[in-house]
Amino acid sequence: MGGFQQDEMTPEQIEHEVGLYGPFTEVVRELVDATIRTEVDDDEIRAVQAELEDIVARLRRSQLDGPYGVRFNATGHGRPWGNSVVGLRNAIAPPLAIERESTGRVRCEFHLGAAYEGPPSLVHGGVSALILDQMLGEAAGAGGRPGMTATLTLHYRRATPLGDLRAEAWIERTEGIKTWAHGRIEDAEGVTVEAEGLFILPRWARELAFPTGDAAETPPSYAE
Numbered sequence: 527m528g529g530f531q532q533d534e535m536t537p538e539q540i541e542h543e544v545g546l547y548g549p550f551t552e553v554v555r556e557l558v559d560a561t562i563r564t565e566v567d568d569d570e571i572r573a574v575q576a577e578l579e580d581i582v583a584r585l586r587r588s589q590l591d592g593p594y595g596v597r598f599n600a601t602g603h604g605r606p607w608g609n610s611v612v613g614l615r616n617a618i619a620p621p622l623a624i625e626r627e628s629t630g631r632v633r634c635e636f637h638l639g640a641a642y643e644g645p646p647s648l649v650h651g652g653v654s655a656l657i658l659d660q661m662l663g664e665a666a667g668a669g670g671r672p673g674m675t676a677t678l679t680l681h682y683r684r685a686t687p688l689g690d691l692r693a694e695a696w697i698e699r700t701e702g703i704k705t706w707a708h709g710r711i712e713d714a715e716g717v718t719v720e721a722e723g724l725f726i727l728p729r730w731a732r733e734l735a736f737p738t739g740d741a742a743e744t745p746p747s748y749a750e
């Protein structure tokens with residue numbers, strides 16, 4: 527698997543890019559929301575479309591060949607900036623700003639607007655799954671037991687309204703390369719969705735992490 531890429535970015539360069547691409551991507555998120563909710567007239571839609579086509583062409587003048595991947599510098603500072611849940615440069619991502627504890631407990635507060643709608647004024651069930659997949663995976667990673675999602679089970683207890691929400695996740699138990707994590711999404715009234723998942727350190731990562739074949743060792747994780 528490719529996509530993990532080390533580079534020589536200094537903390538100052540990273541701070542510069544965060545300051546540049548953070549607000550840039552935020553405007554694109556605004557654009558998505560405005561596109562769904564606008565009620566301007568037909569001529570205005572056509573005019574805006576033409577301007578946007580010009581803007582896309584300007585950005586396409588210099589592009590990566592593929593997705594952003596996960597980059598990290600020599601200090602191990604990870605930049606999953608294309609990630610669809612937490613990516614700084616991904617306008618699809620809400621994005622989640624996750625607080626991580628080394629015990630494997632993670633939490634965040636976030637806002638889901640019109641772009642995440644499923645049933646009227648409610649969060650799409652697949653979006654809740656997306657968020658919980660990331661949160662459970664982050665819990666596994668924060669606790670030093672990272673893995674790929676092998677199973678993910680969702681319990682939709684109550685409809686999740688669009689708006690201000692919070693999520694948390696934690697490691698329930700580990701066994702060698704396997705980590706079981708649990709988590710939930712809550713609105714102001716309490717839990718709406720619960721999840722449990724199994725995360726497995728894949729073979730390619732095991733070979734890097736345990737050259738001796740001893741999965742009782744703690745595998746590496748990337749710090750943010």
Ligand SMILES: CCCCCCCC/C=C\CCCCCCCC(=O)SCCNC(=O)CCNC(=O)[C@H](O)C(C)(C)COP(=O)(O)OP(=O)(O)OC[C@H]1O[C@@H](n2cnc3c(N)ncnc32)[C@H](O)[C@@H]1OP(=O)(O)O
Binds near residue numbers: 667724
């Ligand atoms: C991740 C690597 C580490 C990088 C470090 C970065 C840390 C960052 C920290 C945090 C931030 C990230 C947060 C991300 C969150 C989002 C995560 C996603 O959305 S991941 C995308 C969706 N998931 C996939 O696409 C998986 C696709 N499937 C696979 O890749 C493999 O099937 C995988 C890894 C799940 C297992 O492959 P095998 O080759 O390692 O498996 P075998 O060696 O055959 O089995 C090992 C053990 O696992 C069990 N096993 C395998 N698959 C299972 C399954 N699906 N269910 C139950 N058990 C399974 C087997 O029975 C075996 O168990 P026995 O040793 O016999 O006890």
